[in-house]
Amino acid sequence: MAAGPTGVAVARSPYALRRAVVALAACAVLWQLGARLDDWTGVGAPGVGALPSPVEVAMAAGRVVVEPGYWISSALSFVRVMGGFLIALAAAVPLGLLFATNRTFRAIAFPVFEVIRPIPPLAWVPAAIIFWPTQEAAITFITFLGAFFTITINVLSGALSIDPRFVEAARSLGASRMTVFRRIVLPATAPSIVVASSIAIGLSWEVVVAAEIISGSSAMGSNSGGLGHFIWASYLGGSYDDIIVGMISIGIAGYLCSAAVRKAGALLTPWINAR
Amino acid sequence: MTDLALEPASRGAPQTSSRGAISIRNVVKTYGSGASQVTAVDDCSFEVAAGEICMVVGPSGCGKTSLLNAIAGFHDITSGEILIDGETICGPDRPMAAPGPDRVVVFQNGALFPWKTNLENVAFGPTMQGTMTEAAAKARARSLLAEVGLDDVAERFPGEISSGMRRRVEIARAVINEPRVLLLDEPYRALDALTKQVMHEALLELYYRNKVTIFFITHDLEEAVFLGHKLVISTARPCRPKTIIEVDIPHPRDRSVITSPRFRELMEAAHEAVRQEAVAAFQAGDKEG
């Protein structure tokens, strides 16, 4: 048994690894065939035919990873993700806990929060650019929005689902309100904070890439750099193999960030897997 | 056909219409392999006569459920053989029995379908097997629900009724198939002691009306002595019969037998038999199932 990506324990057969390799290899081969079909037979494959082949992509990747520009782009995106995410974490966790523990505050502020939440983060792009003095600040703000709502909602629902017996047991043992908050509510919500964070950092990458592409592709803002811009510039420059290198890079970066958050979370909540 | 000589029938058991004699012969069940291999059931042999209530008693997690799963056809067995009415359902040639409506399981935590009403739940078996039309199955289901006193919640969903009632619906869902064997896996574990006692009497009533062999797993001695014709007391992991106690208190029984002298004697005997196993498990600090 192993916990799947979704948290549900899923049986894994002894063939799982072999099957994964076979399937991924088959996809790569099909892609290669599809991409080169035109060259070999003169009949283009639909869809895939327009893409560069995996071999070309691999060669492009070898070329790109030694260029400093690629690493500068990666670093720029990474800094934006971390900036937006960390500010969101710092703001959303206290807000979520406040919503959960203070009924009056929740009654006043939560409906406003709920009305603003459905507005997609990217719809804020123009307003952010108008408001913030620099484009960098605007992009970080949009990234912040992407993570902020998710974390707040998860922390709130996590705190609301604390077993009431924990709170009562603590009160019965003579704990003050402050102690209950610090030693019961906070740690009991920690697992929700971890889950929310690993989702939110993935969202941050989504938003950063989107913001970088939008700022490069439209009248808004100017060349912002970053991996999103790298993809867009590759598209404009016609180097399609670089687009796919960029996509894979972002995929790996996003995956690593989520994994790092989960790892950090496991260290902060040692009781969860202590069995 | 020479096997017939070994059947319980030839040992002088009355040839009644009741079916469902179970023979468990040298059954072994291991999980995993190599260093991590765990033996859940070890060389387990005993007989359950047709129409008998057999209580398998042992500490939680001792492997009783593996035995039940083997009879039901959810798991294979590593070696040995299980027969029902003389017919091999799993053995050397076929390690895993096919699950079927002749051996219906009632699960520890309940397994009613929450998206079907209680009536639809009870009518599920015959409808799926096609042995009755849907209307006939529902009519039969309704009368069974009435028998267990739940006709007024037939149209409710399982999530809307108490857990004691859910257990009764689940048993009705099993009985409607007229199974040869009813396999009960600690069905009353989550209920409080008083509800449990009421449930026991209700189960016996149903049993008297619909004769069936009952294979009942429990860790509760009072439940075991109250319901069973026979107690098979298992060792703690791996599961192997340690003591078999015949309960000679005549049926029908009701709660008054609990304080009878014979009941107390049997309880004491059973208690002696399980105590060492329980102490072993308690000191090892093993987790409960």
Added chain:
Amino acid sequence: MTEIDAKALGADGAVRTASAFPPTPTTVARRPFRASPKLPLSLVGFAAFLLAWHLAVEVWRLPRFAKLPGLVEVFVEWTSTDPMYGVSLFTAEYYQHILVSLKRIVAAFSAATLLGVPLGLLLGWSQRFREYVFPVFETLRPVPILAWVPISIILFSGAETSVVFLTFIAAFFVTTLNTMTGVQSIDPSVVRAARCLGASPRQIFRHIVAPGALPHIFTGLQVSMGVSWFSLVAAEMVSGEFGLGYLINTAYAKIQYPTIAIGMITLGAVGYASSALVRLVGARLMAWRLREIGVGR
């Protein structure tokens, strides 16, 4: 209701597991902080928010805020029969933008549901199928939606198709993953019970797996709806002609700032309404769940 809404709308649909039965009353009773917000207090909240907006932008003209569209300005523009910047409740163009966005959402969302739900059911049901297909799925999933923009423009000639494609991809991943989780979260005893009651694999799929996964599927569909709007707006900003994302984008370019706010508010409202619709359909299909928690009858 707030509690239920909050959970249902959370972007974490994939990680929630639905239990077959509600927790026993003793454990569910007396949630320490549980009570629904009272309406008058929420009015106070809205009033404070709107007042702050008005004061900061239009009265005190705080630095940086002064450039944003003000509350009164936006309201007047939105309800004007002759709007200064061409878009208000009384212009056809406004509804045209909404309609175009909605059409794209409907196309992408239904395609994602029609493909994602069966695929997810299959992924959850067959271990062999899952072990072949899921690794491919997981390899593609971490790639952000907008990173697909150039590829989709290359693959599909028209801007329209590529916008719908991007929206579809986003929704598809969410729906598939949640459906798979839904199947995996079904109590194995329930499946075993059906087997020993004599149901065939096909009957199990239809009577047990599909309804059992329904709660997760609908959580997934709500998240999927949110994600659809997210990607749609992004896609429209990059390569749309018409649509609410496009409206916001061009309003910025033409320095029609109140129109930006109108677009945002409209997006929020339409997005919320579409999620509510999904929730409503879900509640209809899962009467058993509502009745368990004592809401339905």
Added chain:
Amino acid sequence: MSAVAERRASDQTAAPRGRIDLHRVAKTYGQGRLAKTVMEDCSLTIEPGRLNVVIGPSGCGKSTLLRLIAGFDQPDAGAVTADGSPVRGPASDRLMVFQESALFDWMTVYENVAFALRAAGRGSRDIAPLAKDVLERVGLAAFKEKYPGQLSGGMQRRVELARALINDPAVMLLDEPFRGLDAMTRGLMQEYFLRLYADNPRTVVFVTTEIDEAILIADRLIILSNVPARVRWLVEIDLPRPRTVATLYEDDRANDIKREAIEVLHEEAMKSFRGAFRERASKEAVTAGSK
């Protein structure tokens, strides 16, 4: 002599504390159509320094009784007094041990046990010997760095008892503390509890649904009626101590009490068996109504 034992010894001279009186108490949860009166005109005395066991059919208000004594809930009418003064809220001299276990998952065994003393502002140098002593008494000194999730059910219950005992409360309120354990472990836990109690006597209110458990441990057995809860039957259990699970089968007096108790309880349980559906509906009222 250990620190806790010393503290206890100094109290020994005084009359046992922890007398609890319920005087004509009424309690209703929920409102309107969903209202459920759990207690009405219920008067009852918990005798100090003794093991008072409360038993009754499920949903009969046993837990409500404990919640009122603990101070989590306030009665709608009547009065609850502890040693003569009204109960106004939770306090650590009336400690509640919850059904199943309410150990804090995120704290180690040691931190759980030390929790109350820390909350009271005692320094860790002060706490360490007390915690060590109490953990030794429940036989879990070797497990102090484990998390509750790593312990078996029986061990969790022992930690729970230790967490309460370290405060040396005048009154201990136990809400079906051994529920959910398998019957065999449960028997051993009962015997264990009796030994622990013999060394740490105080006022105990022990709620259960198991007749055997009740008779085995009780000084006084209080049987409640079906809702609204009232005292249906009260009996002094004068079986000699120490008792073991086998006492129940061997002792005729125990068997007589059991027979009588079964009849009384069965009568009360049947009231809710037929009406189980209505009962569940009103349980929901409790859920919805209490804060």
